Amino acid sequence: xxxxxxxxxxxxFPGTVALQDFSVRWEGGKIHALIGRNGAGKSTLVNILxxxxxxxxxxxxxxxxxxxxxxxxxxxxxxxxxxxxxxSLLPDLNVIENILLGRLPVRKGMLPGRIDWKAAERTTxxxxxxxxxxxxxxxxxxxxxxxxxxxxxxxxxxxxxxGVLLCDEPTSALSHQEARCVFxxxxxxxxxxxxxxxxxxxxxxxxxxxxxxxALRDGVSTGTVPSAAATPExxxxxxxxxxxxFSRMIDHSPLPTTVLEVRGxxxxxxxxxxxxxxxxxxxxxxxxxxxxxxTELLRSLAGADPPDTGxxxxxxxxxxxxxxxxxxxxxxxxxxENRKDHGLLTLLSTRANMTLPSLDRLxxxxxxxxxxxxxxxARMQRELDIALADxxxxxxxxxxxxxxxxxxxxxxxxxxRVMLLDEPTRGIDIKAKAQxxxxxxxxxxEGMGLLVVSSELEELLLLCHRILFMQHGRITGxxxxxxxxxxxxxxxxxxSS
Amino acid sequence: xSRRPHHFILELVLVVLCITLAVLAPGFFSAENALNVLRNxxxxxxxxxxMTMVIVAGEIDLSVGSAVxxxxxxxxxxxxxxxxxxxxxxAVAVPVAIGLAAITGFLLGSLTGFIRMRFRVPSFITTxxxxxxxxxxxxLITNGFPLTPxxxxxxxxxxxxxxxxxxxxxxLLCVFLASSFVMNxxxxxxxxxxxxxxxxxxxLSGIPVGRTKTTVLAVTATLAAVAGVLQSSEIMSGTATxxxxxxxxxIAAVIIGGTSLSGGSGSVRGTMVGVMFLGVIINxxxxxxxNEYWQHVVRGILILTAVLLNRAHxxxxxxxxxxx
Ligand SMILES: Nc1ncnc2c1ncn2[C@@H]1O[C@H](COP(=O)(O)OP(=O)(O)OP(=O)(O)O)[C@@H](O)[C@H]1O
Ligand SMILES: [Mg+2]
Numbered sequence: 001x002x003x004x005x006x007x008x009x010x011x012x013f014p015g016t017v018a019l020q021d022f023s024v025r026w027e028g029g030k031i032h033a034l035i036g037r038n039g040a041g042k043s044t045l046v047n048i049l050x051x052x053x054x055x056x057x058x059x060x061x062x063x064x065x066x067x068x069x070x071x072x073x074x075x076x077x078x079x080x081x082x083x084x085x086x087x088s089l090l091p092d093l094n095v096i097e098n099i100l101l102g103r104l105p106v107r108k109g110m111l112p113g114r115i116d117w118k119a120a121e122r123t124t125x126x127x128x129x130x131x132x133x134x135x136x137x138x139x140x141x142x143x144x145x146x147x148x149x150x151x152x153x154x155x156x157x158x159x160x161x162x163g164v165l166l167c168d169e170p171t172s173a174l175s176h177q178e179a180r181c182v183f184x185x186x187x188x189x190x191x192x193x194x195x196x197x198x199x200x201x202x203x204x205x206x207x208x209x210x211x212x213x214x215a216l217r218d219g220v221s222t223g224t225v226p227s228a229a230a231t232p233e234x235x236x237x238x239x240x241x242x243x244x245x246f247s248r249m250i251d252h253s254p255l256p257t258t259v260l261e262v263r264g265x266x267x268x269x270x271x272x273x274x275x276x277x278x279x280x281x282x283x284x285x286x287x288x289x290x291x292x293x294x295t296e297l298l299r300s301l302a303g304a305d306p307p308d309t310g311x312x313x314x315x316x317x318x319x320x321x322x323x324x325x326x327x328x329x330x331x332x333x334x335x336x337e338n339r340k341d342h343g344l345l346t347l348l349s350t351r352a353n354m355t356l357p358s359l360d361r362l363x364x365x366x367x368x369x370x371x372x373x374x375x376x377x378a379r380m381q382r383e384l385d386i387a388l389a390d391x392x393x394x395x396x397x398x399x400x401x402x403x404x405x406x407x408x409x410x411x412x413x414x415x416x417r418v419m420l421l422d423e424p425t426r427g428i429d430i431k432a433k434a435q436x437x438x439x440x441x442x443x444x445x446e447g448m449g450l451l452v453v454s455s456e457l458e459e460l461l462l463l464c465h466r467i468l469f470m471q472h473g474r475i476t477g478x479x480x481x482x483x484x485x486x487x488x489x490x491x492x493x494x495x496s497s
Numbered sequence: 498x499s500r501r502p503h504h505f506i507l508e509l510v511l512v513v514l515c516i517t518l519a520v521l522a523p524g525f526f527s528a529e530n531a532l533n534v535l536r537n538x539x540x541x542x543x544x545x546x547x548m549t550m551v552i553v554a555g556e557i558d559l560s561v562g563s564a565v566x567x568x569x570x571x572x573x574x575x576x577x578x579x580x581x582x583x584x585x586x587x588a589v590a591v592p593v594a595i596g597l598a599a600i601t602g603f604l605l606g607s608l609t610g611f612i613r614m615r616f617r618v619p620s621f622i623t624t625x626x627x628x629x630x631x632x633x634x635x636x637l638i639t640n641g642f643p644l645t646p647x648x649x650x651x652x653x654x655x656x657x658x659x660x661x662x663x664x665x666x667x668x669l670l671c672v673f674l675a676s677s678f679v680m681n682x683x684x685x686x687x688x689x690x691x692x693x694x695x696x697x698x699x700x701l702s703g704i705p706v707g708r709t710k711t712t713v714l715a716v717t718a719t720l721a722a723v724a725g726v727l728q729s730s731e732i733m734s735g736t737a738t739x740x741x742x743x744x745x746x747x748i749a750a751v752i753i754g755g756t757s758l759s760g761g762s763g764s765v766r767g768t769m770v771g772v773m774f775l776g777v778i779i780n781x782x783x784x785x786x787x788n789e790y791w792q793h794v795v796r797g798i799l800i801l802t803a804v805l806l807n808r809a810h811x812x813x814x815x816x817x818x819x820x821x
């Protein structure tokens with residue numbers, strides 16, 4: 001039986017103690033959940049376990065023998081693999097190449113080193129079949145949705161049949177149905193003796209999935225309990241040291257004025273004939289499965305991929321989406337689902353990221369004004385509660401959830417009339433989520449119209465006035481969110497698919 | 498864009514280098530030699546500042562060396578035509594010729610940008626084609642022989658002094674001040690970093706990607722034309738064979754200055770230090786009578802060392818970047 005023991009692991013970054021005296025003993029054949037708010041140090045721990053980061057102090061014992069890892073490759077040889085929080089695929093390579101990267105089978109014979117593509121394809125097919133995932137093998141992964149990329153990422157980690165598997169929020173981009181196949185997979189692996197560490201912000205997943213729960217608060221462990229004892233209240237208390245409550249928050253009625261009207265919008269091979277109206281102060285959710293065209297619709301509305309036909313009317317003015325800049329000018333912005341590739345400029349500072357879309361307004365005569373920019377950052381940091389040590393440091397030094405908040409803040413700072421949110425709560429802890437909901441509610445009270453796409457259906461119930469159902473690129477119906485329960489919503493999503 | 502202690506490593510190395518040379522090389526530590534170094538680095542320096550913006554924006558311009566030769570020949574050819582065939586006085590002909598050479602540079606850079614954005618041809622390819630093309634065009638204009646239509650006072654531009662400082666060095670200073678203001682304090686400068694860092698995220702943030710990239714390419718091509726004019730003034734002729742291989746020296750200076758070839762990060766201040774670094778090394782080795790072949794070898798080694806020094810601190814971050 002595999003065991004993994006950590007003794008007094010600490011990791012210090014300039015200005016932050018990400019992990020402090022962390023000790024734990026994990027056993028194989030089980031799934032161990034690791035929870036903690038954004039910036040608690042979870043990803044730091046994963047990076048230490050994969051050799052990507054060296055601990056400042058502390059020892060790691062694998063099967064009761066001390067082991068030092070120098071690199072992720074080193075870790076993989078030792079049998080430790082990881083599904084990282086941020087996707088780390090090579091966008092132009094196809095699924096086979098990504099999954100087998102570094103282990104592509106080669107032919108023997110005349111020309112040594114020649115890749116055996118037949119064998120590679122066979123291996124990949126077998127692996128995917130074993131994992132019960134279906135993916136287009138020869139498509140460059142850049143053309144896959146985030147959810148499917150996430151599946152590729154998991155398959156890639158599994159390709160080496162590791163003894164220890166670290167999963168850093170692998171399901172944050174997946175709907176519950178899609179996540180379920182990941183769970184079954186992890187369960188099977190655990191039953192075969194693997195040691196699985198599973199990080200998530202979706203606490204409801206933990207009861208069904210995990211065997212033990214370990215919580216981190218500001219880099220310090222607040223204990224490990226068996227999952228049977230981990231009630232939601234207990235977990236929240238372990239993470240925050242206080243109570244966080246959720247209830248349906250949206251209680252105002254939308255204003256009578258229409259801010260966004262969409263008529264017969266079509267983009268070939270993505271969605272067709274989409275029509276709806278969004279009123280001022282209204283929050284509309286879009287529910288649908290992966291591949292239903294939700295993201296494509298939002299991107300088209302925002303001008304990222306212009307639609308082929310149809311009308312978009314904002315505040316009574318017809319705006320044909322041509323580019324993001326133009327739609328931003330019309331008062332409509334989108335927060336993209338993929339924060340690393342579309343949302344953030346990882347090389348730039350948090351300040352530069354946060355102010356990028358609103359720079360024109362913050363910079364009189366095209367000359368930047370640092371004080372004004374700092375005011376924006378300070379305002380967003382306050383409104384969204386971003387844990388930000390240094391606004392001048394590259395945004396990539398923030399924890400995943402805090403990066404997500406920067407993405408929201410950056411478009412919020414443009415003071416839009418209509419906001420399109422694509423998976424806005426991806427990877428943020430429940431307290432931050434409650435806060436983000438409050439922000440959304442406040443914005444809608446102030447008259448903004450919001451369109452939210454989320455794979456977490458209960459979120460839509462808490463947050464929206466109305467829910468539109470989308471299937472195969474068409475809107476198939478709409479319902480009042482206030483009078484719905486999760487089961488009916490789920491059922492409607494699954495209908496005829 | 499932020500200033501951190503490790504950003505000054507190269508300055509430190511430069512200072513150490515200067516002190517060493519002051520001790521070792523006779524005549525290094527003198528005002529005369531300093532001005533000499535300044536003059537030698539100015540023309541490449543002017544272009545390197547533009548190249549920094551191009552590289553930060555995620556593009557490259559390989560045509561700058563040929564563009565210098567071409568601009569010199571083109572100015573000489575136009576001056577000759579205006580004064581000869583058209584009978585204009587030189588006082589009119591020369592400024593018009595210079596203006597036209599600069600405009601030509603601007604248009605060529607814009608063309609590269611247009612092809613890059615419209616047809617998605619990488620600037621590497623377009624400017625590689627331009628590099629050969631312009632070099633050939635310079636030969637065609639001059640018929641293989643230097644053109645010498647310039648009046649004597651023309652030499653004041655590239656060879657003259659203003660308040661004791663070489664004119665090209667003053668131009669370099671102006672370009673440095675302007676480019677560092679643009680890159681650090683304007684919306685345009687921020688956009689350059691953004692499009693080079695992540696083109697798609699920049700586009701989604703409403704940044705005019707095409708306009709930004711085209712502008713930096715056009716500005717750099719214009720700066721190359723300006724350097725070409727200065728160069729022709731210094732040697733008082735339009736010569737097709739000057740400035741061969743400059744593009745590599747210039748790119749080396751930019752990279753030494755800490756700008757990343759993959760775009761999105763770097764600074765004109767760093768480039769300025771990089772340019773001085775190369776200038777001082779060459780000057781020092783010449784003063785020390787180092788054999789020219791050895792000079793090349795030493796330069797190669799130093800370029801690599803400087804970049805390694807610059808990179809040492811990034812490695813850790815890049816590692817996390819890949820893993821996080
Ligand atoms: N390279 C770095 N430089 C500076 N600080 C860092 C760096 N990496 C992480 N940190 C800091 O360490 C702390 C822990 O970050 P970590 O990414 O482990 O959080 P997390 O628990 O994974 O959060 P999330 O749920 O948001 O993903 C944060 O305060 C973060 O800002
Ligand atoms: Mg994390």
